[in-house]
Amino acid sequence: MPGNVDGSIDAGLPPDDQEHFYSVLNLPKTASDQEIRERYRQLSIVFHPDKQVDERRKEAATQRFLEVQKAYEVLSDPVTRRAYDILGPEGLQLLQSADFKHVAEEEFEDALRRQQREQARLRVEQAVHPRGNITIGFDASSLFDDEYAAADGSLVSPWQNFLFALHDVRKNKFSVRHRxxxxxxKKTWLVLASRVTLGSGSGNRPGGYVGSTMMGTVRHHFSPRLDFEATTSLLSVSGLILKSTYRTDDYVVTCQSELSSAFIAQPFRPRRNGPLLLPPLSVSVFRRLFPKSPTQGMLEASISPTGPRIAIGVTSSAFHDSSPDRVTDDEPSDTESPFRAPSSSGLALYSSDWQLGFDLAGLGSGLNGRYGITFLELGVTFQTVLRLGFAGFTWLAGGDWRGNNAAIGANVSVNSDGVVVRVDATYHGQTLTLPIILSHEHNQSVGLWAAVLPSTVLALVYHFRLRPRHRKQRLTYLQQARQQLREEKSDLLRQCQETILLLQDTASRHMRAEEACDGLVILDARYGPSERDEGTEGLDVDVTIPVRALVNSSQLYIPGKRSKAGIPGFYDPVAGVPKTLRVRYRFRGREHYAEIPDSMPVVLPLKGTLRFPTQMCAMILRGDGTRSFHNVTKEALSLGAQH
Structure with missing residues (x-):
């Protein structure tokens, strides 16, 4: 296939020879397609194994014949030849990692070299997993905390006050981290992390400060359940941090301790009646509380030089599907496909998680809670954190968007130290963080405005940018599905039409019987996408005849929790899209309309149409083979509808 090469093409090629295939055919790089074909025919005849009688020559001829075939396979295809001319054997390998068939000729080289850089980045990523972070902090509290006065002591105008405050905005922190x-x-990893921090003067460091650290960590997996890691500073002998984690299906136990240099040297120093130093120790246990629930309980106990601490919490998460095809969130149906088409809003699939807990740590004790929601199709997450303790009421609100290689997020936190806005932007593992101090006071109004304004901007971005782009992706998907239905599923459509012809006599016989007793008459039935928009036009399947064939004794019953696409005469017009059966029917002289999601059972006539004390007809087979219609009461139908 043009533009695609398998692994056999570049097998055994000299990695640095970018004209090897031309040498095999003894042609220059400027050779025409006709010259390549003629030389291939000549050499194929010369080296064809079937023309060799001597077994020793046959083995050498086979090798040369395969080499000539490889050269012709690459140079006879315009895409593979151009990639080979630009980057040699590496260009052929790049063709396997991306689709270049539809790339314009003038853009081919740029696209190939972009793919070369991307592959080089992935090799580095897989080798060392680099992560970097640059933090630039700003103190913008002058915009909200300070009021400026003129030389005579009178207050300046609001605009002048803003200019003075803007002039006093300062950078108060700069740090670079890399890991x-x-x-x-196979079971051991080595992690190196370094950080350099420059900060403005404060407290006991009035002239500013520079700090640097370099930490090394060794992680070892003893088994799928037991992990161990040890961390220490590589710039100074400050001790050793040990951490071990044990996992099972129902609980996780983590134990962490820090062995400082003073503790390690303690046995070799005279105590002089001083207290025995104990290392800090922290033990946490996470356990599933219910067998079939994601709800977990958490218990953490720690002791450190600042005092003991105990924390208890409960956390849980849930997946939600608001598409019309879903009945409940926790009852998956057989209609789910391994992939999903984009919804029109991008908000159909989402997950939520929450956490409640309290901790006892002296004056640091308090209650805390967290709630988060993630819209999976958009990759957008929102979260809110609340805490009530002796230090007062604090809260944090924020959100972020995550793509394949990029992410951006922001949050606002209000606590006793003030109001801080934090912005994070990540691209290929490299993060830029901007913490901005808006106030040094516990100013709730500033915090609320700082949260409302970004939320408004995000809502506008969703309405004018994210949602239109998502709808465009959905339309593209549906257009491809419609084209695939015409081109690749022609046999399926033909089989469905033949099945409908086979059911036509049965459907006609059932409808005549229902009309005779004024029973359930199916006027029209359509099976297609649940969401109705311009992209779903023409994707409905006319299933009137198959549905008529299913009517029996003025009842239509189709079981739920499975797709209706398997019913004879039905088919799936577009995979990955929630579907609905729409039925227009007449019962007792009145027309009705029903929409039934794919995973729900169908019971017609609907309950509301049975409120009249009328009788229904049932077709009974006599012993002599003839049929007759008898009346059954509404109660009999209700018994049948209960299944």
Whole structure:
């Protein structure tokens, strides 16, 4: 296939020879397609194994014949030849990692070299997993906390006050962090992390400060359940942090301790009646509380030089599907496909998680809660954190968007130290963080405005940018499905039409019987996408005849929790899209309309149409083979509808 090469093409090629295939055919790089075909025919005849009698020559001829075939396979295709001319064997490998068939000729080289850079980045990513972070902090509290006066002591105008405050905005922090990790063995990883921080003067460091650290961590997986890691500083002998985690299906236990240099040297120093130093120790247990529920309980106990601490919490999460095809969130149906088409709003699939807890830590004790929601199709997450303690009421609100290689987020926090806005932007593992201090006071109004304004901007971005782009993706998907239905599923459509012809006599016989007793008459039935928009036009399947064939004794019953596409005469017009059966029917002289999601059972006539004390007809087979219609009461129908 043009533009695609399998792994056999570049097998055994000299990695640095970008004209090897031309040498095999003894042609220059400027050779025409006709010259390549003629030379291939000549050499194929010369080296064809079937023309060799001597077994020793046959083995050498086979090798040369395969080499000539490889050269012709690459140079006879315009896409593979151009990739080979630009980057040699590496260009052929790049063709396997991306689709270049529809790339314009003038853009081919740029696209190929972009793919080359992307592959080089992925090789580095897989080798050392680099992560970087640059933090630039600003103190903008002058915009909200300070009021400026003129030389005579009178207050300046609001605009002048803003200019003075803007002039006093200062950068108060700058730090750079970088982390890499490498695989030492299949079970052992080595992690190196470094950080350099420059801060403005405050407290006991009036002239500013510079701090630097470099930490090394060794992680080892003893088994799928037991992990161990040890961390220490590589710039100074400050001690050793040990951490171990044990996991099972129902609980996770983590134990962490820090062995400082003073503790390690304690046995070798005279105590002089001083207290025995104990290392800090923290033990946490996470356990599933119910067998079939994601709800977990958490218990954490720690002791440190600042005092003991105990924390207890409960956390849970849930997946939600608001598409019309879903009955409940926790009851999956057989209609779910391994992939989903984009919904029109992008808000159909989402997950939520919450956490409640309290901790006892002296004056740091308090109650805390967290709630988060993630819209999976958009990759957008919102979260709110609340805490009530002796230090007062604090809260945090924020959100972020995550793509394949990029992410951006922001949050606002209000606590006793003031109001801080934090903005994070990540691209290929490199993050830029901007913490901005808006106030040094516990100013709730500033915090609320700082949260409302970004939320408004996000709502506008969703309405004018994210939602239109998502709808465009949905329309593209549906257009491709419609084209695939015409081109690749022609056999399926033909089989469905033949099935309908086979059911036509049965459907006609059932409808005549229902009309005779004024029973359930199906006027029209359509099976297609649940959401109705311009992209779903023409994707409905006319299933009137198959549905008529299913009517029996003035009842229509189709079981639920499975797709209706398997019913004879039905088919799935577009995979990954929730579907609905729409039925227009007449019962007792009155027309009705029903929409039934794919996973729900169908019971017609609907309950509301049975409120009249009328009788229904039932077709009974006599012993002599003839049929007759008898009346049954509404109660009999209700018994049948209960299944």
């Amino acid at each position: 890499i990790q490498a695989e030492v063995s």
